[in-house]
Amino acid sequence: MNRLPSWATSLIGVAALLAVWAVLAVTVFSGKGSGVPTPWAVLEQLKTDGWSFYQPLIAATLGEALRGYVIGNGLALLFAALVLLVPWVERLVVQLAVTSYCLPLVAIGPILSLLLSGNTPMITIAALSVFFTTLIGALLGLRSADPVTLDVIRAYGGGRWSELVKVRVIAALPATLAALKISAPAALLGAIIGEYLGHIDIGLGVAMTVSEAAVEVPRTWGIALISGLVAGIGYGLTALVARAALPWSRTTTLSGNDL
16 A cells, blocks of 8 residues: 655644644634634734744744754764763763753753843753753664674774774764754754743744733744744754765664654
């Protein structure tokens, strides 16, 4: 039996979700104080607000997310390589990663806002949101290298650096790129959480806070939808890069199974 293309499956899923949303909005959550507007009410609000309203919000949040994405993933890849080169630091690095993953971002957001200025807290939270995922993915990938190939490197006098550069980096690409795909929406979410809890003047999180306080329900949902769309685009662009980097592979999942 032929499978549907991934884009068709995605469209069907989105359509089903919108249908369920519409039905619930006009039945179970039909009361004025329910906080669940109909999809067409949200679309009307999006049309009313227009691109001029959302463009500066998206630009501000996306800038924070991109910087956090680069910093968090860069540190994760650096530490993953360090573990392979200096094995005794693994326990320390993994503990650091687990700690960053377990930190309640909702709790540390206000603390970072007091300690740091400007949009640095949002960048920091975005970096924390991606660090653990990319580190673990990179470590799994680096350790998936073919033992026979590693033995050949050692037989010719190569050390850990030669193993890393000539074998492990290539072997780690599928798992690492899969982690980077997951990190794209995570970075945006981290930036929005930072804005939601911080003290800045512009951003999707700030706009969501203001509209929620003003009980502008359709606008709040519209901002949430735009945020999800931007996160999805980030994931899609990263997936395209992963596909270009791995033309021999149909997927970059950690398990390597075909989706």
